[in-house]
Amino acid sequence: MGRAPCCDKNGLKKGPWTTEEDAMLVNYIQKHGPGNWRNLPKNAGLQRCGKSCRLRWTNYLRPDIKRGRFSFEEEETIIQLHSILGNKWSAIAARLPGRTDNEIKNYWNTHIRKRLLRMGIDPVTHAPRIDLLDLSSILNSYVCNNPAAALLNLSNLLNSTQQQQPLVNPEMLRLATSLLSIKQANPEMCSQNYNLHQNQISNSQEQNNQVLPPLQSNDQFQNLIQGGDFSADMAKHMMQQINVEGFSPNMTNLGCPLSQENIFPPNLSADHHQTAVSQANYVPCSTTSGNPSPDYPENSYFQSFNYNKNHDFSFDSVMSTPYSSPTPLNSSGTYINSSTEDEKESYCSSWLKFEIPEGTLDISDIM
DNA sequence: AAACGCCGCAACCGCCGAGGT
DNA sequence: AACCTCGGCGGTTGCGGCGTT
Structure with a gap:
């Protein structure tokens, strides 16, 4: 049985409210209070349906509404x-x-x-987007000291972009090639990071009394996903590793994809799903120094993307100001209105722009 | 100056659950 | 139990303002 409309719409006004209508609604509510929305327009002399009145009041006319930019x-x-x-x-x-x-x-x-x-973050899952999966396979190959495999992966990736939709956006490609070239310049650094990565995982498991071994490669992760045998325990295990690592443009971290669609099969409960997502994004990000960055408020969302102030690839190194701030605070604590979306955007994009050193990998050769 | 496209926001729409009869 | 009303919610739409060409 279909539901009857909330009111007889014939003859009732729709569309933007006039100042007169606003005044009538406000006057009525000030005298009688909100509620009984069905009869309110008739009693207030408004040619509107009750629903429209309620929305106008709750979304616009209510006296306690704060207007203006979001801080x-x-x-x-x-x-x-x-x-x-x-x-x-x-x-x-x-x-x-x-x-x-x-x-x-x-x-x-x-x-x-x-x-x-x-920023490459899925707004639904709050995890890095699916295209990072492919990027991670490239980077993981390099972490494993297999440049040939990395180039092969990159080649496959580029070929796939010639079909339908690109799997990787240009910023991701730039990041990938930059990291590859940096690896060439500093091979020790990457292996150190990899060792550190493994140590962190081991430490985490000891703390959590877990016996599951760390995932050794992105392939192993992919097998887990593709094999379909992916239990809640496995998901938990994955998320523990993510927790240890946080998220950063660090190579080993990128080797651990976070896309929720891949990590959580449909049969995983919402509770598991939600808990894991929260943990993945908002646990304090581990750093090599063990200290969170002082540049962001504690538990800041964006601190999750901070890696290490002393690290070459730290987001901090390219961000002197929290890039998400729509209105940076001045010394008096009031918001500066001159901040534009472009300025905010520049903060966001700056940490994805790793310039490729001259004389290193040239993607055009592969394409 | 006009045309065009994009963007942001107010408002609408349809659905749902709670509660009353 | 069935039906209805009401309030609330999330998704979507459409219009006006603004910038660009």
């Missing part, structure tokens, strides 16, 4: 809550005083979502 703190809160709650905008709004679910939803869709996509 950096608000933005971070939204991202973190979204990673936990998903598209539960009302739940997110409940934790952001003065902001409505509609406003947060719009802000997410028009600003944050796009920014995360440009």
Whole structure:
């Protein structure tokens, strides 16, 4: 049985509200309070349906609504809550005083979502995007001191881009080639990182009394996925490794893909799924020094992307200011309005721009 | 100056669950 | 149990403003 419409729409006005209508609605609610939305428009003399009145009140006319730009703190809160709650905008709004679910939803869709996509982060899963999987296989080959395999993987990757949709965006390719060239220049560094990576995993397992061995390669991970025999324990195991590593443009970290679609099969419970996602993104990122970066607030979403201040590939090295901040704080603590989306974007993209040293790998040769 | 395209946001739509009859 | 109302939610749409050509 179909549900009856909330009101008789014949003769009722739709579209943008006029100031007169706003005034009528506000006056009525100030006298009688909100509620009984069905009868409210009739009593208030409005040619609107109750639903429209309620939306207008809750999303725009309510006196406690905070208007204007979202602060950096608000933005971070939204991202973190979204990673936990998903598209539960009302739940997110409940934790952001003065902001409505509609406003947060719009802000997410028009600003944050796009920014995360440009950063290579899946806005749904909050994990690095699927194309990093292929990138990781290239980098992993190099970690294993197999440049030939790396080049082969890269070649396959490029060939695949000639079919339908590109698997890797240009920034990812640039990152890949840059890292390859850096590896050529500093072979010891990478092996050190790899050893460190393995040590971290071992330490983590001791702490968690786990007996599962660390995944030795990206291939092993891929086999797990493709084999279909992927239990919740395995997923947990994977996420432990991710927790140890955090996420950074570090080679070994990239060898551990985070895409949620791959990590969690449909039969994995939502609880496992959600818990793992939260852990993957928001545990404090381990660093070689063992200390979190002081450049970001503790537990900052963006701190998850921080690697190591002393490391050549640290995001810190290319970010002097939290790039997500829409309105950087000045000395008095007020927000500077001159910050533009372009400026924010430049922060985001800067840590993906690793210039290729001259005389190193030339992708055009492969293509 | 006009045309065009893009973007952001307010508003709408359809669905759902809770609660009442 | 069935039906209905109501409030709430998330997804989508459409319009106006703005920048670019």
